[in-house]
Amino acid sequence: MGFTRLSSELSAKSSIELDNVFVLEFMPFAPEGYTKVYVFGKMLAEGNVAQDNTPERMAKLLGITEDEVMTAYNYWEKQGLVRISAVPPFEVEYTPARHIKPSQKTFSKKKYASFNEMLMRMLPEREFLPSELNEYYSTIEDYHLEINAMLSVIAYCVRLKGRSVHWKYIVTVARNLAREGCRNAGDVEEKLSTYDVISDDVRKLFKALKIKRAQDFEDVRLYRKWTEELGFASGTVIAVANGVYGEMKGLDTVLTRYHADGLIDLKEIEEYKANRSALLALTKELLVKLDVSFNHPDYYTETYTKEWLKMGFDKDALIVVADWCFRHNKKSCDKMTEVLSGCVSEGIMNAQDIRNKFSTESKYDKNIKALLTLAGISGDVTTRDRDSYNIWVNYWNVPEDILVTSAKASLGEANPRVKMHALIKNYHEKGSMGEVASTKLSSGEAEKLNDKIRRISADDI
Secondary structure, three states, X not given: OOOEEEOHHHHOOOOOOOOHHHHHHHHHHOOOOHHHHHHHHXXXXXXXXXXXXXXXXXHHHHOOXXXXXXXXXXXXXXXXXXXXXXXXXXXXXXXXXXOOOHHHOOOOOOOOHHHHHHHHHHOOOOOOOHHHHHHHHHHHHHOOOOHHHHHHHHHHHHHHHOOOOOHHHHHHHHHHHHHOOOOOHHHHHHHHXXXXXXXXXXXXXXXXXXXOOOOOHHHHHHHHHHHHHOOOOHHHHHHHHOOOOOHHHXXXXXXXXXXXXXXXXXXXXXXXXXXXXXXXHHHHHHHHHHOOOOOOHHHHHHHHHHHHHHOOOOHXXXXXXXXXXXXXXXXXXXXXXHHHHHXXXXXXXXXXXXXXXXXXXXXXXXXXXXXXXXXXXXXXXXXXXXXXXXXXXXXXXXXXXXXXXXXXXXXXXXXXXXXXXXXXXXXXXXXXXXXXXXXXXXXXXHHHHHHHHHOOOOOOO
16 A cells, blocks of 8 residues: 555545645645645545655655655644554545634643733733634644734734724734734734834825724735835825725725726826816716716716727717717617717718718608608618618609609518619619519518619619
8 A cells, every 4th residue: 555545535536636725724834845745645645656655755756854754744644634544654644624613623721821821911801712712822823823923913903903902803913914924923023013104104094084993904904005015105195095985995996996007106197087087077978968877977988988989989979979869769878889880880980070971861861761661661760771762862863752652562571671672773774663563572582682782882873
């Protein structure tokens, strides 16, 4: 049998992976070299490679001694991740990584006797329940904190929040410091001293945000994020805060968005805000013209207005189109997008050209709509309808009464538009509608004729 093997719970799985619990709660705090022993051994257990699955071979492949291999496994056994057989030849069994609640752990009273004594001196009027003490012990052991480091954290939290500070706040601060690599008393004290310096800046920030409460560790952490990680100057943070509502979290949302957009300098932010204000004002004006109700224009700005401007339209052109959409019952941003796309396809982008286009179209739309109704065609007048009507009236000079007769004769046809055009074309070419009026087109013929109509151009006429 090999040196390492899987428990029955793990060997039943089709694949082996590192649990999130191991990666998040065990791996970051393991002594150097211990993780590679754990991972390599698990790989051997999974692959069942007999020739390499020995402590001697593992030590050689990892460049360490057999004693170092066993020392690492003794550590992982204390963490509850492996079981080592009691007698040689030793065998290491991997077990599932599980988060163990503090209430389920047992802690050495002797180990924490001095900790308990110092804790009660710091907070003599406080009654410490076993559940609270277990949380402190568990944090010390899970995050590999020195006992004095934990006491420094508690003293800092008491100074910041008062003697009634909740244990949840204390262990949160301790865990955050541990994640930043501060696990001994010296590192914790040094980090907390920088927080005391930052506290003066946070007080100025609270004044700008009109926050009345006392600051806490999370406020300092956010301030450090903005100034150290994101790179904002202290003056920039305070300047941005003057126009923000929603306490520190609201400011965090704004600054994070600025950073994502590459806006770090205050001048750049001010220019962006000015442009943003104009953009929101335009969005509101367009929505009012379209008769679209809204609570927050930001969504419409990002989804529609920005995209319309990217298409090449300016403010005046968008206002002309929005007004036209309202008067023609196209009262939505999506329908306005369709109209704008049509303008783009025709190469019409400025306000005056768009006015001319709408003026020409509306000149005949009433007549076209009347013909479509006679032919039993519902819906809006299309660009193709306008093109066909333009050919009939301005190129072929077909009288209005012939158009009306053709429309009535097309009622009930499979494709009344095609039939109407065929009748009018026959009149144009032969001087009368002739027999076409009584001829029913098959669906195939109708489609062929429809395709021919699509290909008609002014040159053909």
